[in-house]
Amino acid sequence: MTSEPNTHKLRKPRQRVLKTAKIVMLNDSRFYDCTVRDISEGGAKLICGEQAYIPNEFRFYTPWDHTIRSARVVWRKDNQMGIAFTSEKSDAPRMKMLDGNKLSVA
Numbered sequence: 001m002t003s004e005p006n007t008h009k010l011r012k013p014r015q016r017v018l019k020t021a022k023i024v025m026l027n028d029s030r031f032y033d034c035t036v037r038d039i040s041e042g043g044a045k046l047i048c049g050e051q052a053y054i055p056n057e058f059r060f061y062t063p064w065d066h067t068i069r070s071a072r073v074v075w076r077k078d079n080q081m082g083i084a085f086t087s088e089k090s091d092a093p094r095m096k097m098l099d100g101n102k103l104s105v106a
Contacts, residue, residue: 014038014045021046022061023054024068031061043074043084051076060085061092068092 016038023032023046032054035047048054060071060083070087 014040019062019064021063023048024059024061025055026058036062037080041085043071043082046081046083047079048081049079051079051081054081057086065089066092 017036019036021034021036023034025031030053032048032050037045037047039045044060054073056073058071059068061068067089068091069085069089071083071085073081074084075082
C-alpha cells in the first residue's frame with residue numbers, strides 16, 4: 001500500500017526570540033511598538049497591545065539590526081499576529097521616534 005506524499009506546507013525554520021520592533025505605517029507618519037516572539041526568513045509572530053489601528057500592510061522595523069522591510073498580516077488572534085515579509089531587508093532610514101507614536105524620518 002502506498003501513501004500520498006505529504007502535502008503540508010513547508011515552513012521555513014523559525015527562531016524563537018523576545019525582541020522589540022516597530023510597525024511603521026506606509027506613509028511613515030506613525031509607528032506602533034510590538035514584541036517579536038519568533039522570526040524566520042519569511043515572517044514573524046508578533047505580540048501587539050492594540051491591533052485596531054494596525055493595517056494589514058505596513059513596514060516592519062527591527063532596531064537590533066537597523067533594517068526595515070514590507071510586511072502583511074496573515075492572521076490575528078487576541079494580541080498576537082502572524083506576518084509575512086513581502087520585501088527583502090534593507091537598511092532603515094534614520095528615524096526619530098517622537099512622543100505619541102509619531103515618527104520623523106531624518
